[in-house]
Amino acid sequence: MNTPRLQIILVAAAVVAALAGIILTARTATATPAMLQQIKRKHADLLQLRALKERHDTDRAAVQMHASLKDSRAATFAELLRSQPVAHKAEVHPRDTRPLIEGWSLKRIDVMLDDMPLADLGRLLNSGENQRPPWRMSECTITPSDTMPGAARVTLTMETLESSKP
Amino acid sequence: MAAVRYAYGVDVAGAHATVVRASRLRGAIRHEVVFDAAPHALAGLAERMAEEVHAGKATLAACVGVHESFARPIRAPFASMAKARKVFPSLLDIQLPFPIEKCICQFLDSRLTSDRQVEAVAVAALKDHIRACLDRLAAINLDPVILDHEGLALWTISCDEMPLEKNVLRVVVYVGYDRTVIAIGRHGQFLGAHSARTGMQSLASDNRSAAREAARQLASRIGQAVSAHVRGADGAPPQWAWTGPGAARPDVLDSFRAALPASLTVTSFTHDNPESCLARALAARALQPDPLRCNFREGALEHTHAARSRTQRQAYAAAGCLAAGLLLCAVNGAWRLALDARQEKIQSAITQLAGELTGAARVPRGQEVMLARRALEERAPLVAPFVDSFSPSPRDMLRRILDVAAARQLVIESASLRKESILINGSAADWNACEALAALLADRAWRVNVERRDAGADERVHFTLKALR
Numbered sequence: 254m255n256t257p258r259l260q261i262i263l264v265a266a267a268v269v270a271a272l273a274g275i276i277l278t279a280r281t282a283t284a285t286p287a288m289l290q291q292i293k294r295k296h297a298d299l300l301q302l303r304a305l306k307e308r309h310d311t312d313r314a315a316v317q318m319h320a321s322l323k324d325s326r327a328a329t330f331a332e333l334l335r336s337q338p339v340a341h342k343a344e345v346h347p348r349d350t351r352p353l354i355e356g357w358s359l360k361r362i363d364v365m366l367d368d369m370p371l372a373d374l375g376r377l378l379n380s381g382e383n384q385r386p387p388w389r390m391s392e393c394t395i396t397p398s399d400t401m402p403g404a405a406r407v408t409l410t411m412e413t414l415e416s417s418k419p
Numbered sequence: 420m421a422a423v424r425y426a427y428g429v430d431v432a433g434a435h436a437t438v439v440r441a442s443r444l445r446g447a448i449r450h451e452v453v454f455d456a457a458p459h460a461l462a463g464l465a466e467r468m469a470e471e472v473h474a475g476k477a478t479l480a481a482c483v484g485v486h487e488s489f490a491r492p493i494r495a496p497f498a499s500m501a502k503a504r505k506v507f508p509s510l511l512d513i514q515l516p517f518p519i520e521k522c523i524c525q526f527l528d529s530r531l532t533s534d535r536q537v538e539a540v541a542v543a544a545l546k547d548h549i550r551a552c553l554d555r556l557a558a559i560n561l562d563p564v565i566l567d568h569e570g571l572a573l574w575t576i577s578c579d580e581m582p583l584e585k586n587v588l589r590v591v592v593y594v595g596y597d598r599t600v601i602a603i604g605r606h607g608q609f610l611g612a613h614s615a616r617t618g619m620q621s622l623a624s625d626n627r628s629a630a631r632e633a634a635r636q637l638a639s640r641i642g643q644a645v646s647a648h649v650r651g652a653d654g655a656p657p658q659w660a661w662t663g664p665g666a667a668r669p670d671v672l673d674s675f676r677a678a679l680p681a682s683l684t685v686t687s688f689t690h691d692n693p694e695s696c697l698a699r700a701l702a703a704r705a706l707q708p709d710p711l712r713c714n715f716r717e718g719a720l721e722h723t724h725a726a727r728s729r730t731q732r733q734a735y736a737a738a739g740c741l742a743a744g745l746l747l748c749a750v751n752g753a754w755r756l757a758l759d760a761r762q763e764k765i766q767s768a769i770t771q772l773a774g775e776l777t778g779a780a781r782v783p784r785g786q787e788v789m790l791a792r793r794a795l796e797e798r799a800p801l802v803a804p805f806v807d808s809f810s811p812s813p814r815d816m817l818r819r820i821l822d823v824a825a826a827r828q829l830v831i832e833s834a835s836l837r838k839e840s841i842l843i844n845g846s847a848a849d850w851n852a853c854e855a856l857a858a859l860l861a862d863r864a865w866r867v868n869v870e871r872r873d874a875g876a877d878e879r880v881h882f883t884l885k886a887l888r
Contacts, residue, residue, distance in 0.1 A: 260734060267737040270744025277751040288758045295765045298788050302772040305791050309776055312798070315805035354801045371821055378814040389807075390814050395834040414804055 316355065319386060319414055326415035327384045330362055337377060342367050348410065356417045361391070364409040368401045381411060388413045425477040427453070427468050428702030429561060430695075432618070433597040435664070436461055436559065438468075439695050440477075441702035448706060450699045452692075458559040465560035472564060472724055480565035480705035482572055482697070483552050483715055485600045485614035488544035489515070490570050492610060493526065495537045500529055503537030511541045521545055523717060527571075528609075528710040540609050542568045542713050549715050564722040565705050566715040569593075569697065570612025574602040575711055576700030577660045580690055583607075588657040590645050593697060594619055594665025594675065601641055603648050603657075609711060613644045619665040622675060631674060638678030645683060659687035666693035813838065816863070823859055827852045830879070841865065841886040846879040853882045860886045 328336075330345050348361040366374070381388030392410035430437045438454035438461070454464050471477035493510055495503035507526045512519040524543035532538050549566060556563060577591040585606045593600040597618040603610045621633035649657060665671045666689050676687070690696050704712050716722050721729075766784070773787035774780070777794040813836050820843070824831050829852060831845040841860065847853045850871065857867045865886035872881045 256730070260730060260737070263734060263737045263741065267740035267744065270741045270748065272744070274744035274747025274751070277748055281751045281754055285754070285758070288762065292758065292762050292765065295762060295769060299765055299769050299772070301788050302769060302776065302791055305776055305788075305795055306772055309795060312802040312806055315809060316802060319805055319808070353804060354798070357805075359804045375814075375818055375821075378812075378817070382812055382814060387808060389812060390817070390836075391838060393813065393817055393834070393836040395831065397830075397832060412804070414808065 316357070319357065320355070320416075322385050324385055325417075327386045327388055327413045330364060330381075330388060330411060333381055333384065333388065334377070337373070337380065339373055341369055341373065341377075353414070357414055358417070359412055360415055361410060361412045364407075364411055366407040366409070368398045368404045369407045370401075370404045371395075372403075374405075374407055378409075384413070386414045423476060423478045423706070425471065426702045426705035427477060427479045428698040428700065428705065429479065429481045429556070429563065430595075430698040430701065431458055431481065431556065431559065431561075432595045432664075433620070434458070435596045437695050437698040438464060439698035439702045441699070441706050443706065448703050450695070450702065452695050452698075455694070461559050461561070469560075469562065472562075475724075475728070478565060478705050479561065479563045480567055480701040481552075481556055481561065481563040482567040482569040482701055483544050483549060484598065485568075485570045485602075485612045486598065486616065487548040487552060488542065488568055488570075488715075490540060490542045490568050490609070490612050492608070493539055493541040494532070498531060498535040498537065500531070500537055503539070504529065507539060507541065511543065515543065517545060519543070521547070523549060523715045523720065525713050525715075527713055540571070540711060542571065542715075544568075544715050546720065549720055553716075553720070562722065564714075564716070564725050565701075566720075567701050567704060568612075568713050568715070569600055569614075570602040571609065571711050571713060572700035572704055573600060573662065573697060574604050574609050574612070575704055575709060576696060577602070577662065577690065578604075579703070581660065581688065583658075588648060589660055590641075590657045591660045591662065592641070592666075592675075593663035594622065594661070594671060595663045595697075596620055599637055599641070599663075599665070601644065603645065610648055611644075613641070615640050619663075619668065619671055622665060622671045623668060631678075634674045634678040638675060638680075642680050642683060649683065656683055656686070659683075660690060661687060662690040662693040662696040664694045666690065666696075816841075819859055820856065823855050827855050829853060829856065839888045841884070843884040844882075845884075846877070846881045848879060850880050853880070853884065856884055860884075864888075 334341060334343055334345075344365040346363045346365075348363050350361070351359045353359055369377075378390055381390070388411045390409055391412050392408075394408040395405045398404040398406055424442060426441045428439045428441065434457055436454060436456065436458040437452065440451045440453045441448050442451075443449075454461060468477065468479050472479055491514075493507060493514075495506050495510060497503065504526065508519055508524065511524060511526075515522065522543045522545055524541060526539040526541050529537055529539040552566065553562075573591045573593050577589065583589055583604075583606045588603070588605045591602040593602075595618045597620060598614055598616055599618055600612065600614045602612045615637050617633050617637045622630055622637070624630040624633070645657060661672060665675070672689070692699070716725065769787050770782065770784075773782040773791050776791035779790070782790055817834075817836055820834065820836075820841075821831075823829070824845070827847065829845050829847050831843060833842075833844045835842045843856065845853070853869055853871065857869050860867045865888060867884065867886045870883045870885075874880050
C-alpha cells in the first residue's frame, strides 16, 4: 500500500472516528439525564421495597416467634380462672374465631366478672399474658360494683392465637 | 513548518554567494555569516545544510528576485475578509500580464482599512521563473525549502533593524553585485518593489564615465519609481535605507547618491553589515513568524522535505483525531455501559424483592412497588395479631390509669378501653385533678378531650375523658 493511499485511509478513519465520537457524545449527553432520572426513580422504588421488606420481615419474625412456641394453643380461659388464688365468678362466652395464616387463627372471648377487685383484675390479666401463646386483653369495660367497695363489674374481651397444627 | 533550530539564508548574485545562519538565542535571533565567496566553493556547506534540513534541524531559504516576481498592495472594495480573500485572485489576474494559473500567488497581511476595505500584499511569480530560480540554485547544490520574495525580505529586515516612524516613507535600496533592488513602504505598510539589472559590477567599474552613466541611469529609474510614492505621501521626502554589498563601498554609494535628485535624499542611513543583509533577512524570516512571510515553493514545486513534513504532520493530526475519536467512543460506551449496569443492578434487586414480597414468580416491570404494597396490605390483617402480641399491652395502660386514679383520688365510675378509644367517667376532688389522667394519655399519643362539670352536691368535680388514637 502506497503512502498517499494510507494517508487517505488514515484521514478517513480519523474523520469517521471523530464523527462517531461526536455523535456518540451528543447522544450520550441527550440520553444521560433521562437515564439518570430513571435510575433515581428505580432507586426510590428499591428504597420503598426495602422498607416494605423490613415490615414483611417483622411480620414474619412475629409469626415465627409464635410458631417456635412449644404449645400451639393457650390454656382455656376457664382453666386460667381456676388457676387464680382467689376464685371469681365469671361468665365466659366465645365471641369469634378468625382464621389467619399458616394454620393459625385468632380466637376471641368475652369474659364478664362481677365484683372483681381491681387488684385481682391486674393479676388475672398478667397471668393471661404470661401464657404461651398469651391471652391478651383487647377491650375492657369497668363499672363500679354497687355492693362491694374497691371492686367492679368488669367486661373483658380477650384474644389469643392458636394453631391448628399439633 | 515545524520549529527548527537554525535557518540558513542564501543570497546568490552572479559570481558571489552569501550564506547566513540564523538561530534563536533567548528569544532573539542571532546571525552568523557562514559563507561569503564564489558559489562554486559552496558544495561542502550545501551538503551539510541539506543534511540538517533532512534531519529536521534546519531550514534553508533563498529568494526569487524582484525582476522575476511581483509584489504590491491589492484592495478589495468590501469589508468582509473572507469575501476579499475569495476575490483577490480575480483582482490580481486583471493586473497581471499573464494568466494567474501560470503563477504561484499569495495574499499576505490582509487587513481592514479605515475606509472599510480589505487590503493585502499580493505576491506572485511565474511558475517558470520559480523553476528557473530553483534550477540555478540546484546548479550550486542548493535546494531551498523556502523561496521567499526578495523585496519583502529586504523591507522586513530594514523595518526590524531600524524601526520606522509613523507616516515616514522609506526606500530600502539593495545594491547587489548584479542588480539593484528597491523596496518602498511606510510605517506598517509595504508599497512595492522595483529592480534594475545594474549592480555593483557596473557602478564600481574602473571606467569612471561608464560607472557614472550607470549610476545616473539607475538613479533616474529609481527616482521615477520613488517619485510616484512620494507624491502619494504628500510630497514629504523619503528616508533612504542603504544595504547590499554596494552599500559597503562608500565610492559606489556616493556616486549613486550624487545621481539621485537632491530633493529626494534628505535623510538616509546604511544598515549594519550591509553585505549580508538579504541573506540575513531570508534566514530571519524563515525562523520566525511574520505577516509578510511567503514561500513560492508550494504545490508541485514544494520541497520534498517540506512535503514529507507536511504529510507527517497531517498523519500525526489524523492519528490524533483518530485516537481522540476512538477515546470518545470508548468513554461514551463505558459510560452507557456503567449506567445500564447500574440500572440493571437496581432492577434486579427490585425484581428479587418484589418476588419475595408478592410471592409471584414474575412481577411486571414498573409495578413492583404497587403489587408488593398491595400484597402486604392484603396480608396485614392476617399477621397483625402476631405483631400486636409484641406491642405494649392495653393491660399496662389500664394499670397506669388505675394507678393515677388512686394517686389523685379520682373515682372512676366507669371505664371502657379499646384499641382505638378510651372512655372514662369519674369524679375528682378538685377541678384540676383529672388533668393527670389526660396528660398520661396525651404523652402516649392519644388525642384527649376532657369534659368537666361544676361540683354538685357531693362537692366533687365530675368529668368525662375521651381519648382517641
